[in-house]
Amino acid sequence: MKARLLTVFVFFSGCSALVYQVAWLRLLRLIFGTSTAATAAVMAVFLGGLGLGALMLGGRADKASSPIRFYAKLELGVAVAAALSPALIALIGMFYLRLGGTPALGLIAGTALRLFLSALVLGVPTFLMGGTLPAVARALGSASDQHRRSLGVLYGMNTLGAVVGTLLATFIALEKLGVRATIWSAALLNLMVALAALSFSRRSLDEQTIEATENKSSRRSQRDEAEQHSLPRWCGAGFA
Secondary structure (H helix, E strand, C coil), rough: HHHHHHHHHHHHHHHHHHEECCCCCCCHHHHHHHCCHHHHHHHHHHHHHHHHHHHHHHHHHHHCHHHHHHHHHHHHHHHHHHHHHHHHHHHHHHEEEHCCHHHHHCCCHHHHHHHHHHHHHHHHHHHHHHHHHHHHHHHHHHCCCCCCCCHHHHHHHHHHHHHHHHHHHHHHHHHHHHHHHHHHHHHHHHHHHHHHHHHHHHHHHHHHHHHHHHHHHHHHHHHHHHHHHHHHHHHHHHCC
């Protein structure tokens, strides 16, 4: 049950991530243009944020007392940061155009500015996205799964979700909803995943608490029973 639910989480997480990528690229192209350098700058920030998040947040997921709760917080952060991104893109657009863009700044300075402005918008959400998969992998990993088959399924479902998100955004959502509404819809999906993961982590914690209490009561009962059986032996030994 736990493994199936976590694979559902990462499927929708991967789906929303690629919806963001397609929508952000569409919005930023309206500002930076459609040149190879402009597209490369946006993609570099997106992929760099994912990698940096996996590197830095993966270690924190290993140390977290509840990796699922940690994952839920990351998803919540992604939802908030992504929902604010259209407004931030509008602000950096005005700033970039006021400076005159690449024609006024030159190719090197213009590309550096694109990287900087893209990082302002995409840095936080992509950084948080990078930590989601390591957190779920930490929650799902176990010593009994020596071949890591469950982790393979996890990565596979995340990749499948990414494919679905790309197709959904490109051929349906952008046309029917528009770019901003598409981003907000993906943010709503992240929010729903975060709430579901948080609820699941609380339920798991309650179950662990009950199990620990029952084990403690069982050990106490066994100890009391052992003392009751040993008492007549002590008495008999005293009379002997």
